[in-house]
Amino acid sequence: MRTQSRRRPRATLAMAAAGTLLAPLLTGCWVGAGGAGSGGNAINVLMVNNPQMVELQKLTADHFTEETGIKVNFTVLPENDVRDKISQDFANQAGQYDVATLSNYEIPIYARNDWLHAMDSYVAEDPGYDEQDILGPMRESLTGDDGKLYGQPFYGESSFLMYRKDLFAKAGITMPEHPTWTQVASFAEKLDGSQPGMKGICLRGLPGWGEIMAPLTTVVNTFGGTWFDQDWQARLDSPEWEKATKFYVDLVREHGESGAAQSGFAECLNNMTQGKVAMWYDATSAAGSLDAADSPVKGTVGYAPAPVEKTDSSGWLYTWAWGIQKASRNSDKAWKFVSWASSKEYEQLVGDEFGWSNVPAGKRASTYENPDYVKEAAAFQEMTRKAIEGAKPKDPGVQPRPAPGIQFVGIPEFTDLGTKVSQEISAAIAGRQSVEEALKKSQQLAEKISEEYEGR
Numbered sequence: 001m002r003t004q005s006r007r008r009p010r011a012t013l014a015m016a017a018a019g020t021l022l023a024p025l026l027t028g029c030w031v032g033a034g035g036a037g038s039g040g041n042a043i044n045v046l047m048v049n050n051p052q053m054v055e056l057q058k059l060t061a062d063h064f065t066e067e068t069g070i071k072v073n074f075t076v077l078p079e080n081d082v083r084d085k086i087s088q089d090f091a092n093q094a095g096q097y098d099v100a101t102l103s104n105y106e107i108p109i110y111a112r113n114d115w116l117h118a119m120d121s122y123v124a125e126d127p128g129y130d131e132q133d134i135l136g137p138m139r140e141s142l143t144g145d146d147g148k149l150y151g152q153p154f155y156g157e158s159s160f161l162m163y164r165k166d167l168f169a170k171a172g173i174t175m176p177e178h179p180t181w182t183q184v185a186s187f188a189e190k191l192d193g194s195q196p197g198m199k200g201i202c203l204r205g206l207p208g209w210g211e212i213m214a215p216l217t218t219v220v221n222t223f224g225g226t227w228f229d230q231d232w233q234a235r236l237d238s239p240e241w242e243k244a245t246k247f248y249v250d251l252v253r254e255h256g257e258s259g260a261a262q263s264g265f266a267e268c269l270n271n272m273t274q275g276k277v278a279m280w281y282d283a284t285s286a287a288g289s290l291d292a293a294d295s296p297v298k299g300t301v302g303y304a305p306a307p308v309e310k311t312d313s314s315g316w317l318y319t320w321a322w323g324i325q326k327a328s329r330n331s332d333k334a335w336k337f338v339s340w341a342s343s344k345e346y347e348q349l350v351g352d353e354f355g356w357s358n359v360p361a362g363k364r365a366s367t368y369e370n371p372d373y374v375k376e377a378a379a380f381q382e383m384t385r386k387a388i389e390g391a392k393p394k395d396p397g398v399q400p401r402p403a404p405g406i407q408f409v410g411i412p413e414f415t416d417l418g419t420k421v422s423q424e425i426s427a428a429i430a431g432r433q434s435v436e437e438a439l440k441k442s443q444q445l446a447e448k449i450s451e452e453y454e455g456r
Contacts, residue, residue, distance in 0.1 A: 042071040043330050043337055046086055047101040048320060049076045052155060052350075052360045056341060059349060064340050070333050090115040093327035098334040102323040104141035104393070105408050107151040110323065111144035117324040118148040122335040129339045133364045137317050137391040141404070151321035152342040156362030157285040158306070158315035158387035159218060159407075165302040167191055167198070167278050181219065181247065181307040184279065188255040191278035200255035202277040203248065205429040206264035209418025212426055214316060214407040215281055218306060220244040221397040222314040227409045227446065230400040232453040234446030236421070236439050246435045249428050261430035273297060281306065283318070284387055287380035288357055303383040305390070310398050316407035317391035319363065347373075362388055402453070413449050420445050 047053050053076065060072050075097070077085060086100045090110060102110065110116045123131045131139070134153065142151035161184065163175060171190055176183060188200030204212045220226070225240035235241060252260045257271050265282060272280045273295060280286070290301045306315035322338040324331055340346055344366055347359045356376040361367050361384070368374065368385045377384075396406040403410040408418065424438035 041069055041333070042073060043098040043328075043333050044073045044075070044096065045099045045337065046075045046077070046082060046089070046097040047099075048079050048082045050079075050320065052358065053101065053320075055350060055354055055358065056154075056346075059346075059353065063349060064337065068333075068336055068340075070336060072337060090323075090325055093325070095325060095327040095329060097325060098328040098330050099322055099324055099337060101154065101320050102151060104138075104151070104317065104319050104321065105405065105410060105414075107142050107321060107323055108144055108404060108410055109412055111146075111148070111150040115326055116144075116150040117326050117328060117331050117334075118144075118150060119152065119324070119335065119338075120148050122339070123149060126335075126339055129343060130366075133344070133366050135363060135365060135385075135388050137388060137393060138319055138321075138363050141317055141319065141393045142321055151319075151323050152338050153319040153321045153363040154342055155360035156317070156319040156388055157283050158317055158362075158384065158391050159215065159282060160284055160306050160315060160383055160387050161279060161281050161304040162272060162286065162290060163187075163279045163302050163304065164275075164297070164300055166300050167194060168302070170194070175302060175304050177304075179304050179307045181222070181309055184281075184307045185247070185251050185255075188251060188279060192255040194278065197276055199257050199271075199277045201251065201279040201281070202257045202263065202268035202271050203252045203260070203281060204264050204268060205252055205256075205260035205426055206262055206267070207419065207422040207426040208264065209408065209415055209422060211264045211422065212429075213418045213422045216245065216248050216425065217407045218314045218316050218396075219248050221406065222307070222309045222311045223247070224310045224398050226397050226399055226401060228402050228450065228453075230402050232402050232450050234443055234450045236446050237443040242435065242439055245425060245428075245439060249425070249435050252429055253431070261426050272301075284315075284362070284380070284384040287384065288377070291377075291379045292357070299379075301379070303380045305383070305387060311396070313387075313390040313392065314396075315387040315391050317388065317393050318407070411449070411453070413452075417445055417449055 057074050057076060065071055089096045123129060138153045138156050142149060144150050161179060168175060171194060173187055192200035204215050206212055220241055223240050223244035225238055225244055226235050229235055257263055257277055268280050268282055269286055269289060271277045272290060275297060287303060291298050308314045322341060324334045328334050344364060347367060350359045351372055356373045359373055368381055374381055391406060393406055394404045408414050421442040424441050427433050428435050428438040
């Protein structure tokens, strides 16, 4: 039993949370840009360099600025760099940037630390934005502890099972409407070696809290496990965690891709596209690449819900969303940009300019009722919508959780904890240690978090 004296007071925990988010910067040599931030009829936007964000940058001047007179100064950086820079500016409330791209992992944490501007009043005064059109799990994942909205999604994703319909038919296998992981493992065994170089399944094994730990945590959830119980007791040494992790590790070692311990999203996408694997469990966003016009496997891939064991659904939930800094001196103009960049009208603009496969989908119900989008994304759009709508960020398992999140735990310390645990699990996939050894070390890491949060 841990004593009260080992727990840090709430104020200290808040400071620690900010420190954890800033740690990558404080140990590096980043120097912020000069200037006093935005002002007048201009706003500064800091965003990730994903392709759909780059398209947004191209469209802004001729459409948003032309219509509103508001100039938008963009700073566009790779994901790791942009997270570091955002945490620096928002934690210090420096006001250099009015708007930034944040995920549903960061937004509740930032809101808790009072770094974000609530959007409820803007939504109430802007009925044309149609907040109720935003898919429910997305709204929920961007809501703070106080029930207020702190983000608007640019695009969203869940996870599902992708499989080669032609190989299944040839082997006489029918994919169930709602497959279990037990069934998936049997399919992987049957399809492994079904043709030269073919492996049964691809699963991420690459270390990283956003790499292997994303799919593995969804498996843990549906096998009945949880990182922490509702009292903040670490549970990585539970029978459910061990069963789920052994299942995952054994499956990818026995019937998964070669070099699994170094395979992440990109490597599995490449394996599936090149016809080297029969199944792949991963992000719904992958479907656009598999069914792209130039994809070698276009038309051969089927899509099924994320496999389950003890839960009704198990798909994760992720979004790149817009957050407005609390210290912004131009929050009204910032909202105008956010509402435009997340609107139905913007999706229509992208469809007209770049084609409907480029639309930042996964956030609005109306997208899945648009005949142009439905036609172009026919193979996967309905399954993607169901996966997102079925996601339960506050109740993803079989027991109450102390923090939101499906494929992550919504606390600042998870980036470090998840990364360290991922290294242990990846080492088990590589055969350098047993699952039991990996989880024993992981439990010790998680118990350090328990000591800080227990009793809150």
